[in-house]
Amino acid sequence: MLRIGMLTSGGDCQALNAAMRGVVKGIYSKTDDVEIYGFQDGYKGLMYSNFEMLTSKDFSGILTRGGTILGTSRQPFKLMREPDANGLDKVEAMKHTYHKLNLNCLVILGGNGTHKTANLLREEGLDIITLPKTIDNDLWGTDMTFGFQSAVDIATDTIDRIHTTATSHSRVFIIEVMGHKVGYVTLHAGIAGGADIILLPEIPYDIDVIADVIERRAQAGKPFTILAVAEGAISKEDALLTRKEYKKKIAERKYPSIAYELEQQIQEKMDKEVRITVPGHTQRGGSPCAYDRVFATRAGAKAAELILNGQFGYMVAMKNGEFTQVPLGDVAGKLKYVDPDASIIKEAKITGISFGDE
Numbered sequence: 271m272l273r274i275g276m277l278t279s280g281g282d283c284q285a286l287n288a289a290m291r292g293v294v295k296g297i298y299s300k301t302d303d304v305e306i307y308g309f310q311d312g313y314k315g316l317m318y319s320n321f322e323m324l325t326s327k328d329f330s331g332i333l334t335r336g337g338t339i340l341g342t343s344r345q346p347f348k349l350m351r352e353p354d355a356n357g358l359d360k361v362e363a364m365k366h367t368y369h370k371l372n373l374n375c376l377v378i379l380g381g382n383g384t385h386k387t388a389n390l391l392r393e394e395g396l397d398i399i400t401l402p403k404t405i406d407n408d409l410w411g412t413d414m415t416f417g418f419q420s421a422v423d424i425a426t427d428t429i430d431r432i433h434t435t436a437t438s439h440s441r442v443f444i445i446e447v448m449g450h451k452v453g454y455v456t457l458h459a460g461i462a463g464g465a466d467i468i469l470l471p472e473i474p475y476d477i478d479v480i481a482d483v484i485e486r487r488a489q490a491g492k493p494f495t496i497l498a499v500a501e502g503a504i505s506k507e508d509a510l511l512t513r514k515e516y517k518k519k520i521a522e523r524k525y526p527s528i529a530y531e532l533e534q535q536i537q538e539k540m541d542k543e544v545r546i547t548v549p550g551h552t553q554r555g556g557s558p559c560a561y562d563r564v565f566a567t568r569a570g571a572k573a574a575e576l577i578l579n580g581q582f583g584y585m586v587a588m589k590n591g592e593f594t595q596v597p598l599g600d601v602a603g604k605l606k607y608v609d610p611d612a613s614i615i616k617e618a619k620i621t622g623i624s625f626g627d628e
């Protein structure tokens with residue numbers, strides 16, 4: 271008998287269900303002697319022993335369904351070592367549930383935050399397999415994560431729609447794309463949507479450069495400008511602050527987000543109508559795109575293979591188009607950033623896209 275626990279943690283995204291379906295189909299293709307325990311709302315379900323016993327049937331028909339059938343939750347990792355309101359030791363509670371149910375392994379689908387806890391549980395002796403989930407594509411050790419391509423498609427669609435109205439009204443439009451620390455979604459949607467300016471957390475911007483691009487476009491007979499801006503885009507001045515100083519500045523910022531601060535800065539420089547669009551959680555919603563369905567199904571199959579082989583302590587990862595496994599200890603606590611020297615940045619610049627830096 272194989273007893274498998276499963277949970278989804280962190281922000282939801284497209285293809286979580288597709289990935290779990292892949293794992294379950296992969297296992298059931300080899301054996302029927304399986305019990306699947308689905309923990310509700312992320313690690314919470316494991317802590318408080320909230321689970322449902324699922325069968326292969328529960329995973330049928332969910333390939334195209336957005337969200338997660340298990341529910342999810344998030345909390346800063348540092349709170350994991352702090353007792354809950356009733357004094358419960360969260361890590362001990364999770365271990366207790368795992369052992370009480372006599373699980374052979376725990377399958378965890380999550381992003382970078384989730385992997386810190388997954389690795390902690392591995393260090394505590396649990397057998398863990400993880401799958402790389404996040405729209406941010408910021409997981410170290412894998413070239414791709416599921417959710418990313420779907421989010422890029424949605425953000426691109428937003429930019430496409432803004433393009434027509436921006437052109438009609440000769441306006442400057444700021445489209446704020448998800449990504450506080452890492453700008454992959456903004457970079458790809460920005461290029462795909464033909465944004466004129468792309469601002470990423472990894473490449474600090476200079477407001478004078480931005481004003482100059484808008485001005486030069488107007489002089490060239492293009493009175494509208496589209497800016498694709500990551501939630502975590504940062505000015506050159508702010509990039510010089512210490513982490514603590516910057517956090518304080520953000521906490522005290524009178525604007526709801528970077529897009530509104532930028533709008534103000536642009537309007538101080540020029541007499542232009544500026545509008546803001548924030549697609550927000552639409553980027554995580556709805557059905558996964560075809561790429562993510564394929565990626566998640568393959569990742570699920572790879573996870574099933576590892577489980578059946580008794581290989582634990584790994585994240586399923588894609589490297590150069592092939593699925594492989596990376597030790598959890600290598601993944602946890604790291605982020606994969608956009609490399610400002612990557613050729614994609616150079617190529618975007620060659621085609622006239624400004625990153626607001628020079």
Ligand SMILES: Nc1ncnc2c1ncn2[C@@H]1O[C@H](COP(=O)(O)OP(=O)(O)OP(=O)(O)O)[C@@H](O)[C@H]1O
Nearest residue numbers: 280281314343344345347380381382383384387404
């Ligand atoms: N009930 C809980 N109590 C304490 N910590 C929790 C609980 N549920 C989840 N967590 C923690 O929440 C965090 C989820 O991570 P985070 O919010 O950084 O998202 P992520 O996994 O990086 O995914 P994404 O970036 O795609 O949203 C993990 O550190 C996990 O351990």
Ligand SMILES: O=P(O)(O)OC[C@H]1O[C@](O)(CO)[C@@H](O)[C@@H]1O
Nearest residue numbers: 281404405406448449450501554
């Ligand atoms: O769902 P929440 O808690 O509002 O978090 C939003 C954040 O989650 C992500 O969608 C995924 O990490 C980020 O891109 C975004 O900044």
Ligand SMILES: [Mg+2]
Nearest residue numbers: 381382383404
């Ligand atoms: Mg994350």
